Amino acid sequence: MATLRTALALAAGLAAAGAVAQGAPAPAARDPADPRAEAPPLVHRSPFATYRVFTGDGPGSWRGVNDEVARIGGWKAYAREAYEASKAAQPAPGEAAQSPAAPHDPANPRSK
Secondary structure, eight states, X not given: OHHHHHHHHHHHHHHHHHHHXXXXXXXXXXXXXXXXXXXXOOOOOOTTTTXXXXXXXXXXXXXXXXXXXXXXXXXXXXXXXXXXXXXXXXXXXXXXXXXXXXXXXXXXXXXX
C-alpha cells in the first residue's frame, strides 16, 4: 500500500514538473491555411554538393589474383585461417573453471 502511495506521489510530482518546464506559451503561430501569411524562404541544399568522385585503383588482374590464391593454398588456406582464429578466441575447456571471477578473501568467509 505504501508503495502504491509512493508511486502515485512520484507520478503527480513528475506531472507537475512537466507543466512547470513548459514555460510561457509560444507566440501566435501563423495560420498555414492563410495564403497571405508570410513564410520563410525555401532553401535547397543538394546532397551532391559535397560529393567527391571515387578515385580507386580499379580492379586488378583476375588471373593474377587467381594465381596468388593458388600459390597460398586455395580456399583451404582461408578456411584454415578462420578456423585457427576462432579456436584461439575460445578458452580451453578446463581454463575457465580454474580462474575465479573474484579472488578469495580469507577475511570474508562468503567470498569464493
